[in-house]
Amino acid sequence: MTVLGCIADDFTGATDLAGLLARAGVRVNMRIGVPDAAPGDTAPFEVIALKIRTTPVEDAVTQALSALDWLKAAGAKRFFWKYCSTFDSTDEGNIGPVAEALMDALGTRQTVYCPAFPENGRAIFMGHLFVGRQLLAESTMKDHPLTPMHDSNLMRLLGPQVQGDVGLVDRLTVARGAQAIREALAVAPPHVVVDAVADEDLITIARACRDMPLMTGGSAVAMPLPALYRTDGLIDDQADAALPAPPADAAVVLSGSCSAMTRKQVAAYRAPKYKLDPLALAQDGPEDALDWLGDQDLAVAPLIYATAEPDEVRAAQAELGTAHAGELVEDALAECARAARADGARRFVVAGGETSGAVTQALGVERLAIGPEIAPGVPWCFATSDGHPIAITLKSGNFGSEDFFARALATL
Ligand SMILES: Nc1ncnc2c1ncn2[C@@H]1O[C@H](COP(=O)(O)OP(=O)(O)OP(=O)(O)O)[C@@H](O)[C@H]1O
Numbered sequence: 395m396t397v398l399g400c401i402a403d404d405f406t407g408a409t410d411l412a413g414l415l416a417r418a419g420v421r422v423n424m425r426i427g428v429p430d431a432a433p434g435d436t437a438p439f440e441v442i443a444l445k446i447r448t449t450p451v452e453d454a455v456t457q458a459l460s461a462l463d464w465l466k467a468a469g470a471k472r473f474f475w476k477y478c479s480t481f482d483s484t485d486e487g488n489i490g491p492v493a494e495a496l497m498d499a500l501g502t503r504q505t506v507y508c509p510a511f512p513e514n515g516r517a518i519f520m521g522h523l524f525v526g527r528q529l530l531a532e533s534t535m536k537d538h539p540l541t542p543m544h545d546s547n548l549m550r551l552l553g554p555q556v557q558g559d560v561g562l563v564d565r566l567t568v569a570r571g572a573q574a575i576r577e578a579l580a581v582a583p584p585h586v587v588v589d590a591v592a593d594e595d596l597i598t599i600a601r602a603c604r605d606m607p608l609m610t611g612g613s614a615v616a617m618p619l620p621a622l623y624r625t626d627g628l629i630d631d632q633a634d635a636a637l638p639a640p641p642a643d644a645a646v647v648l649s650g651s652c653s654a655m656t657r658k659q660v661a662a663y664r665a666p667k668y669k670l671d672p673l674a675l676a677q678d679g680p681e682d683a684l685d686w687l688g689d690q691d692l693a694v695a696p697l698i699y700a701t702a703e704p705d706e707v708r709a710a711q712a713e714l715g716t717a718h719a720g721e722l723v724e725d726a727l728a729e730c731a732r733a734a735r736a737d738g739a740r741r742f743v744v745a746g747g748e749t750s751g752a753v754t755q756a757l758g759v760e761r762l763a764i765g766p767e768i769a770p771g772v773p774w775c776f777a778t779s780d781g782h783p784i785a786i787t788l789k790s791g792n793f794g795s796e797d798f799f800a801r802a803l804a805t806l
């Protein structure tokens with residue numbers, strides 16, 4: 395029986411959430427998209443990964459409501475809406491509209507918004523989101539290609555996205571404990587941003603809000619929930635995870651992320667590397683990359699990447715159009731994933747949210763069991779692809795340390 399039903403707006407975000415929940419040793423399932431079949435073998439924590447961060451609002455809401463129906467059918471009575479710890483969204487959405495649609499469907503008056511993730515440098519103080527020591531709008535997120543963040547005030551960011559009023563439970567209240575938060579929420583409007591700068595704040599917030607039908611945020615505010623549910627008697631020891639054995643170690647690394655941290659990770663990785671060029675892909679397709687890959691020894695985990703500096707990305711986008719440039723790269727990396735699997739690769743390290751969508755789809759992965767964590771918010775996952783057991787990790791653009799790729803391969 396599912397206790398907490400989670401809906402994530404992208405794939406790396408979903409593994410991030412699933413990984414943090416799994417830290418408590420509970421069984422967590424992650425599903426790619428809403429399963430066609432009715433819930434069968436479900437876990438106490440189910441995470442449905444959607445790709446709705448930047449889709450039109452109506453489409454995002456429809457998909458989220460369909461995920462909600464599946465999770466309700468799985469038995470969940472509490473739900474979590476996971477979005478990016480940098481609040482990636484526009485004036486139109488999709489964070490607010492999806493939250494409001496879920497609230498309506500659940501018949502609940504109020505929800506909380508807490509994207510803080512202290513371990514990865516995301517903190518909220520007086521409603522302002524920080525990335526490391528910088529305000530969100532002064533961080534590299536100001537240049538994000540799809541959701542550039544030009545304000546750091548979460549109330550102002552959320553306001554235009556929702557019909558109801560937006561309020562704040564600030565750090566001073568959080569510091570006074572769970573009861574103080576509950577009292578503040580009782581007189582607050584429907585949409586409430588909650589400050590958190592450290593994990594202790596997140597524990598207090600989770601304690602105060604754990605019975606709400608809907609919580610929303612980054613992954614970290616959900617992290618305390620399994621332990622609290624255990625104390626509440628909602629899950630038992632049988633919820634503990636039993637992990638499959640790691641698959642054979644032939645591996646490939648695929649990176650379509652151009653985020654600042656991924657650029658450092660690609661530069662730091664010591665293995666044979668092949669760089670994809672969107673302009674060449676537009677002309678000649680991925681044959682050259684596939685030929686190169688066919689000649690590689692998968693025991694040393696070669697890297698195929700399109701990761702490039704912002705100027706290079708802008709030049710390709712100007713020539714090909716942003717969406718087409720992205721598609722060419724994603725299609726090529728998807729082909730490479732399939733070719734590597736045919737050559738025996740059973741471990742896949744993937745960087746980038748969109749890229750992860752393309753690769754998991756190419757590998758026909760539908761369900762992932764959550765394994766050991768490589769870096770905060772980035773676990774190994776176990777799945778089946780074309781009848782083979784595989785391990786795959788989906789890394790958010792800005793997560794992990796510079797040695798992430800080597801570290802990932804050493805972790806299994
Ligand atoms: N050299 C390039 N030129 C143009 N577009 C590129 C290039 N390299 C990658 N892309 C595209 O940029 C997008 C990168 O998005 P992706 O979500 O994979 O990474 P990210 O934004 O760093 O990750 P996350 O969403 O986890 O933070 C993809 O659509 C990818 O195909």
Ligand SMILES: O=C(O)[C@@H](O)C(=O)CO
Pocket residue numbers: 404406407408410411477478479480612613747771790791
């Ligand atoms: O919350 C985060 O920062 C990540 O899980 C993510 O959503 C990146 O796409």
